[in-house]
Amino acid sequence: xxxxxxxxxxxxxxxxxxxxxxxxxxxxxxxxxxxxxxxxxxxxxxxxxxxxxxxxxxxxxxxxxxxxxxxxxxxxxxxxxxxxxxxxxxxxxxxxxxxxxxxxxxxxxxxxxxxxxxxxxxxxxxxxxxxxxxxxxxxxxxxxxxxxxxxxxxxxxxxxxxxxxxxxxxxxxxxxxxxxxxxxxxxxxxxxxxxxxxxxxxxxxxxxxxxxxxxxxxxxxxxxxxxxxxxxxxxxxxxxxxxxxxxxxxxxxxxxxxxxxxxxxxxxxxxxxxxxxxxxxxxxxxxxxxxxxxxxxxxxxxxxxxxxxxxxxxxxxxxxxxxxxxxxxxxxxxxxxxxxxxxxxxxxxxxxxxxxxxxxxxxxxxxxxxxxxxxxxxxxxxxxxxxxxxxxxxxx
Numbered sequence: 378x379x380x381x382x383x384x385x386x387x388x389x390x391x392x393x394x395x396x397x398x399x400x401x402x403x404x405x406x407x408x409x410x411x412x413x414x415x416x417x418x419x420x421x422x423x424x425x426x427x428x429x430x431x432x433x434x435x436x437x438x439x440x441x442x443x444x445x446x447x448x449x450x451x452x453x454x455x456x457x458x459x460x461x462x463x464x465x466x467x468x469x470x471x472x473x474x475x476x477x478x479x480x481x482x483x484x485x486x487x488x489x490x491x492x493x494x495x496x497x498x499x500x501x502x503x504x505x506x507x508x509x510x511x512x513x514x515x516x517x518x519x520x521x522x523x524x525x526x527x528x529x530x531x532x533x534x535x536x537x538x539x540x541x542x543x544x545x546x547x548x549x550x551x552x553x554x555x556x557x558x559x560x561x562x563x564x565x566x567x568x569x570x571x572x573x574x575x576x577x578x579x580x581x582x583x584x585x586x587x588x589x590x591x592x593x594x595x596x597x598x599x600x601x602x603x604x605x606x607x608x609x610x611x612x613x614x615x616x617x618x619x620x621x622x623x624x625x626x627x628x629x630x631x632x633x634x635x636x637x638x639x640x641x642x643x644x645x646x647x648x649x650x651x652x653x654x655x656x657x658x659x660x661x662x663x664x665x666x667x668x669x670x671x672x673x674x675x676x677x678x679x680x681x682x683x684x685x686x687x688x689x690x691x692x693x694x695x696x697x698x699x700x701x702x703x704x705x706x707x708x709x710x711x712x713x714x715x716x717x718x719x720x721x722x723x724x725x726x727x728x729x730x731x732x733x734x735x736x737x738x739x740x741x742x743x744x745x746x747x748x749x750x751x752x753x754x755x756x757x758x759x760x761x762x763x764x765x766x767x768x769x770x771x772x773x
Contacts, residue, residue, distance in 0.1 A: 378400075378401055378402045378403065378460045378461070378567065379402060379403050379405070379455070379458055379459045379460055379461075380397045380402035380403070380404055380405070380459060380460065380461040380462070380463060381405050381406075381407060381452075381455050381456055381459045381461075381462050381463070381481075382394055382397070382404060382405070382406050382407070382462075382463045382464075382465065383406075383407045383408075383446075383462070383463070383464040383465065383466050383474045383477075383478075384406070384407075384408065384464060384465035384466040384467075384494075385406040385407075385408040385410070385413055385417065385443060386408075386465065386535070387532035387533070387534070387535060387547060387549075388465040388494050388528060388532060389406065389408075389463075389465035389466075389494070390406070390423055390425070390438070390535075390545070390547050391425055391530070391532035391535075391547030391548075391549050392465075392494065392528055392530050392532055392549070392555070393463045393465055393492075393494050393526075394406070394423075394425075394438050394441060395425045395436055395438055396553065396555070396569055396570055396571055396572070397461065397463070397569065398438050398440075398441070399569075399570045400567055400568065400569040400570060401567060402460070402461065403440065404438070404440070404441040404442070405441070405442045405443065405444060405455045405459075406441060406442070406443040406444070407443070407444050407445075407446050407452055407455075407474075407477075408443060408444075408445065408446065409445070409446050409447075410445075410539075411445050411447075412539045412540065413443065413539050414443040414444060414445045415539075416539040416540070416541075416545070417441060417442065417443035418442060418443055419542070420542060420543070420544050420545075421439060421440065421441075422437055422438060422439040422440070422441070422544050423437075423438050423441070423544045423545045423546070423547065424436065424437055424438070424544050424545070424546045424547070425438065425546075425547050425549065426546050426547070426548050426549070427549055427550060427551045428548065428549075428550065428551075428656065428658035428659060429550055429551050429653075429656055429658070430655065430656045430657060430658055433658065434551075435546075437544075446473075446474075446477070449477065449480075452477050452481070453477065453480045453481050453484065455481075456477065456478065456480070456481020456482070456484070456485070457481050457484035457485055457486075458485075459481065459485070459489060460487065460489065460490075461489065461490050461491075461492065461566070462478060462481070462489060462490070462491045462492070463491070463492045463493075463494055463526075464491070464492075464493045464494060464495060464504065465494040465495070466495070467495065467496075468495045468496060468497040468500065468503075471493070471495065471497075471500075471503065471504050471507055472507055475504065475507035475508045475510070475511055476511045478491065478504075478508050479508045479509075479511035479512050480511070482508065482512070482516075482518070482521060483512065483516065485521075488520055488521060488522070488563045488564040489521045489522075490521065490522035490523075490524070490562050490563060490564070490566060491504060491505075491508075491521065491522065491523045491524075492524050492525070492526050492557060493523070493524070493525050493526065494525075494526045494528060494555070495525065495526075497525065498525070498578075498579055498582045498583070498586075498677075499525070499579075500524075500525030500526075501523040501524040501525040501558060501561055501578075502523065502561075504523055505518055505523035508523075520563060521563060522561055522562040522563035522564070523561055524557040524558040524561040524562055524578070525557070525558065525578060525582070526555045526556065526557050527555060527556040527578075527581050527582050527584075527585050528555045529552035529553070529554040529555065529571075529585075530549050530550060530551070530552045530553060530555075531549060531550050531552075531593075531653065531659065531661065532547055532548065532549035533548055533549065533659040533660060533661035533662075533665070534547075534548050534659075534660065534661070534665075535547050535548075536548060548658075548659060548660070549659070550653055550656055550659060552653075553570055553571035554571045554572075554573055555571055555572055555573070556573050556574075556575050556578065556581040556582075557572060557573070557574055557575070557578070558574075558575065558576075558578035559574030559575060559576065560576065561578075562574070577636070580632075580635075580636045580640055581640075583632060583635075583636075583682075583686075584632055584636070584640055584641065584642070586628075586678070586679050586682065586683070587625075587628030587629070587631065587632055587679065587682065587683040587686060588625045588628055588629055588632070588641075588642065588646070588647065588650060589625075589650050590679040591624050591625055591627075591628045591679040591680060591683045591697065591700075592621045592622070592624055592625040592647070592650055592651070592654070593608070593654065593666055593679075594666065594667070594673055594679050594680060594700060594704070595617075595620055595621040595624040595625075595680075595696065595697075595699075595700035595703075596608055596611050596612050596617055596621045596654055596666070597611070597663045597666035597667035597707075598667055598670075598700050598703035598704045598706070598707055599611065599616075599617045599620055599621070599699070599700065599703050600612075600614070600617055600663045600667075601663050601664075601667055601703065601706065601707050601710070601758070602703050602706050602707075602749060602753050602758055603616075603617065603758055604758030605617075605663055606662060606663055606664075607657070607660060607661065607662055607663060608654050608659075608661040608662070608663060608666055609654065609655050609656060609657040609659070609660075609661070611663060612651060612654040612655055613655065618651065620696045620699060620700070621651065621654070621696075622647055622648075622651060623695065623696035624680075624683070624694075624696035624697050624700055625647045625650065626644075626647065626696075627683060627684065627687040627692055627694040627695075627696060627697050628679075628683035628686065628687060628697070629641050629642060629646075629647065630687050630690050630692045631683060631685075631686025631687040631688075631689060631690045631692065632686065633690070634686075634689065634690035634691075635686060635689075635690070667704070667707050670704040670705070670707050670708040671708065673704060674701060674704055674705075680697050680700050680701045680704065681697075681701065681738070683697055684697040684698065684701075684738050685738075688737075688738070693737070694738065694741075695741070697738075698738055698741035698742045698745055699741075699745045701742045701745075702742050702743075702745035702746035702748075702749055703745075703749065705742075705746050706746070706749055706750075706753055706755075709755070710755035
């Protein structure tokens with residue numbers, strides 16, 4: 378069995394590559410980075426180190442090959458004999474890989490399943506639509522499967538130099554589950570460690586988005602305004618921890634109302650998530666988790682989307698608006714247009730930001746942001762979220 382994975386980054390190598398090789402697939406990575414292609418082909422392996430703060434286990438992914446995306450003929454040949462295709466390139470780059478996948482499917486003589494490991498609720502259908510545009514009208518995709526994937530593992534970083542002869546190491550935490558939309562797959566897939574087929578993919582996607590991702594973002598953005606550099610340090614701050622837990626509870630209440638308590642989980646699930654944030658061995662930086670605030674303030678994203686779902690369930694969110702305000706501080710400190718993002722709270726830019734969906738939510742965000750702006754500066758982070766006013770100077 379053969380698998381082609383577009384993307385040789387944290388999720389492509391640190392999750393999908395390991396899972397598929399453990400299932401018995403021969404792996405070929407496709408990436409834009411020629412240096413990484415040379416390294417993987419010369420060294421012939423990489424490592425995935427899974428750490429949880431108490432123990433560490435290392436897996437070697439051996440025999441994987443790599444192609445540069447510019448080698449279109451080589452990529453098409455690999456796709457033509459692949460049994461499974463995966464993408465881990467970022468949702469914005471799916472249009473770039475769709476023509477290559479389409480060309481490969483035109484030559485394929487077997488059923489191919491395509492799994493998009495992307496942070497996009499409709500990643501499978503969206504990729505299928507992009508691929509269909511590249512195919513003749515007479516070509517049907519009904520014999521091939523397209524699904525998104527919701528990944529439980531956090532892969533925080535890659536360690537090593539592609540210019541050296543030593544294998545690269547991808548650092549992540551142990552969870553190996555990923556959820557796919559079973560009805561969208563075709564044929565019989567061999568058992569893949571950790572793969573769970575579900576009927577309601579949107580529900581499982583939102584479960585992660587409005588609990589884990591909302592808590593992660595809240596920890597990062599509040600950690601930023603309080604001067605922390607790492608997630609594990611930020612979550613140990615009592616105020617950040619309490620606010621992150623409250624943000625996840627708000628999202629969880631909305632999930633329970635829409636999808637049922639069994640899927641939404643309970644307090645033990647939230648405490649388990651927080652314990653993952655405390656994993657210092659990941660060395661997961663606040664900057665990495667907080668990046669791209671414009672996207673993360675989107676109307677269906679982890680903060681505004683979670684608040685929207687909570688409000689529909691009759692829960693008035695308090696922590697999620699505070700996290701959104703801190704995201705505006707991060708946008709300002711990173712050189713982003715925080716004021717433009719903030720315009721969303723009066724519906725001036727409802728398409729660009731999730732802040733304008735609810736007047737009450739917008740007022741809360743505006744109030745929290747203005748309060749932070751009164752004392753916070755990127756070069757002078759302060760602890761002031763609950764009336765405290767203590768410099769965070771030496772925190773790490």
